[in-house]
Amino acid sequence: MAEQAYKLLIGGNLVDGDSTMDVVNPATEDVITKAPRASEAQLNDAVAAAKAAFPAWAETPIEQRRTVINAIANAIEAEAEDFARLLTQEQGKPLPDATGEVLGTVAFMRYFATLDMPVKVLDDNEGRRIEAHRKPLGVIGAIVPWNFPMILMAFKLPPALLAGNTLVLKPAPTTPLTTLKLAGILKEIVPAGVVNVITDANDLGAPLTAHPDIRKVSFTGSTATGAKVMEGAAKLLKRVTLELGGNDAGIVLDDVDPKEAAPQLFQSAFQNSGQVCIAMKRLYVHESIYDEMCAELAKLAEEAIIGDGLEQGTQLGPLQNKMQYDKVKDLIEDARGSGNIIAGGTTPDQKGYFIRPTIVRDIEDGTRLVDEEQFGPVLPVIKYSDADDAVARANASPYGLGGSVWAKDTDRAYALADKMDAGTIWVNKHAELDPMIPFGGSKMSGVGAELGADGLEEFTQLKIINMAR
Ligand code: NAD
Numbered sequence: 001m002a003e004q005a006y007k008l009l010i011g012g013n014l015v016d017g018d019s020t021m022d023v024v025n026p027a028t029e030d031v032i033t034k035a036p037r038a039s040e041a042q043l044n045d046a047v048a049a050a051k052a053a054f055p056a057w058a059e060t061p062i063e064q065r066r067t068v069i070n071a072i073a074n075a076i077e078a079e080a081e082d083f084a085r086l087l088t089q090e091q092g093k094p095l096p097d098a099t100g101e102v103l104g105t106v107a108f109m110r111y112f113a114t115l116d117m118p119v120k121v122l123d124d125n126e127g128r129r130i131e132a133h134r135k136p137l138g139v140i141g142a143i144v145p146w147n148f149p150m151i152l153m154a155f156k157l158p159p160a161l162l163a164g165n166t167l168v169l170k171p172a173p174t175t176p177l178t179t180l181k182l183a184g185i186l187k188e189i190v191p192a193g194v195v196n197v198i199t200d201a202n203d204l205g206a207p208l209t210a211h212p213d214i215r216k217v218s219f220t221g222s223t224a225t226g227a228k229v230m231e232g233a234a235k236l237l238k239r240v241t242l243e244l245g246g247n248d249a250g251i252v253l254d255d256v257d258p259k260e261a262a263p264q265l266f267q268s269a270f271q272n273s274g275q276v277c278i279a280m281k282r283l284y285v286h287e288s289i290y291d292e293m294c295a296e297l298a299k300l301a302e303e304a305i306i307g308d309g310l311e312q313g314t315q316l317g318p319l320q321n322k323m324q325y326d327k328v329k330d331l332i333e334d335a336r337g338s339g340n341i342i343a344g345g346t347t348p349d350q351k352g353y354f355i356r357p358t359i360v361r362d363i364e365d366g367t368r369l370v371d372e373e374q375f376g377p378v379l380p381v382i383k384y385s386d387a388d389d390a391v392a393r394a395n396a397s398p399y400g401l402g403g404s405v406w407a408k409d410t411d412r413a414y415a416l417a418d419k420m421d422a423g424t425i426w427v428n429k430h431a432e433l434d435p436m437i438p439f440g441g442s443k444m445s446g447v448g449a450e451l452g453a454d455g456l457e458e459f460t461q462l463k464i465i466n467m468a469r
Pocket of ligand 1: 143145202204206224225244245276277278338373401439445446
C-alpha cells in the first residue's frame with residue numbers, strides 16, 4: 001500500500017491506517033484524498049497508549065497542562081488559513097464560516113486554558129476539615145460529528161486535558177481531515193500517548209465506547225447514536241456526556257417587525273445549511289404577522305447564493321454527505337403534501353449535494369418536517385394565535401436542546417422563555433455559543449453539559465477528603 005498523506009496518531013507516532021477510505025468533497029463529489037482507516041487493533045493500541053500515558057499526565061502540574069493547551073491553540077492559529085480551506089473542502093461550509101470555526105477553536109482552547117480546579121474547603125473547625133478535590137477520570141473517548149469537526153472537538157479536548165485526562169479522539173468518517181491535520185500538530189506538542197487520533201468508517205464508535213479502559217465517553221452526534229453510547233457505557237458505569245439532536249423552536253410574538261427580524265431568523269435556521277444542532281428548526285409566528293413574515297423569509301431564501309464554499313460570495317454550501325442530502329430531500333417531498341413550499345424545494349442541476357434554501361408555510365405540528373430534526377436547509381413556518389399555546393407546542397417534543405422567543409416587549413418574551421423546556425433559551429437571538437456559558441440539552445437532546453466551568457467538571461471525579469482533627 002502506498003504511504004498515506006494523512007496519518008493516525010497513536011502513542012506519539014504518526015502511523016498509516018491498516019486500510020484507507022475515500023474522503024469526498026460534498027460540493028463537487030470528487031474524492032479529495034484517501035484517509036487512513038484504523039482497524040480495531042489500532043483502536044486498542046490507541047487506548048493502551050492513552051492508558052499508559054495517563055499517570056504521568058495526571059501528575060503533571062496544571063500550569064504545564066495549560067501551557068500545552070495554549071501551544072496547541074497557537075499552532076492551529078499559525079495554520080488557520082490551511083485549516084479553514086481543508087475544512088471547507090471536507091465539510092462544505094463557506095470559507096469565511098470555516099475561518100470563523102477555526103479561530104473559534106483557538107479561542108475555545110485559550111478559554112479552557114484559563115480555568116482552574118482549586119480544592120474547595122467545605123468545612124474547617126476544631127472537629128474536622130473537609131476538602132473537595134477534582135481528580136481526572138482516566139482515558140476519555142471523544143467522538144465528534146461532521147457538522148463542526150473542529151469546534152466540537154474543542155468542546156472536549158482542552159477541558160479533558162486540563163483536568164489531567166488522556167484521550168482517544170475520533171472524528172466523523174466523512175470529515176476526518178482537519179482532525180488528522182491536527183494530529184500532526186499534537187505529535188509535536190503533546191507528550192506521547194496523551195492524545196491519540198483514530199479515524200474510522202463508522203465502525204469504531206461502538207468498540208471505543210465499550211472498551212474497558214475508556215472511563216468516560218464525551219459524545220456529540222445524533223440522539224439515536226447517543227442512546228447506543230449510553231448502552232455501551234452502562235455495563236462498566238462509565239461517565240457519559242451526550243450532546244445530541246434538537247428540534248429548536250423559535251416563537252415570534254405579534255409586536256415584531258417581520259422585515260427587521262427576518263434576516264436574523266433566516267440566519268438562525270440556515271447557517272451551515274441548517275446543519276447545526278442548535279439551528280432554529282421550526283418557527284412559530286403570530287397570525288397577525290404570519291403572511292408578511294413568510295414573504296420576507298421566502299425572499300431571503302430566493303436571494304441566497306449557494307455554491308462551493310471555496311468560491312467567493314457563497315452564503316450556503318452543500319449538505320455534508322449523501323445520506324443527509326437524501327434525508328432532507330425526502331423530508332421536503334413529504335412536506336409538499338403537508339404544507340406550501342414558497343421558496344426553494346429544488347436541487348440545482350449541478351454536481352454536489354446542494355439543496356436550495358426552502359421555506360414551507362401552512363404546515364402544522366404532527367407533520368414530519370415539523371416533528372423531526374431536518375438538519376438541513378428547510379424551515380417550516382407555523383401559524384399560531386395564542387402565545388401560551390405556541391410554547392406548549394414548542395415543548396411537545398422529545399427534544400429540548402434550544403429555543404428562542406422574539407419580541408419588542410422583552411418582559412413578555414422573558415416570561416415565555418421561562419416556560420420553555422430546553423437547555424438554552426435565547427431572547428431576540430438564537431444559537432449564540434460562548435465558551436464560558438455551559439451548554440447542554442434537556443430530554444432526549446442530551447445528558448450533562450459542555451463548556452464553562454461545568455464542562456470542565458464533567459471531565460473530573462469529585463473526591464472528598466474528610467479529616468478528623
Ligand atoms: P452520528 O450520531 O451519526 O455520528 C456522530 C459520531 O458518532 C460519528 O463520529 C460516528 O462515527 C460516531 N458513531 C457512529 N456509531 C457509533 C456508535 N455505535 N457508538 C459510538 N459512536 C458512534 O451523528 P452525525 O450524523 O454525525 O451528526 C448529526 C447529529 O448530531 C444531529 O442529530 C445533530 O443535531 C447532532 N449534533 C448535536 C450537537 C450538540 O451539541 N447537541 C452538535 C452537533 C451535532
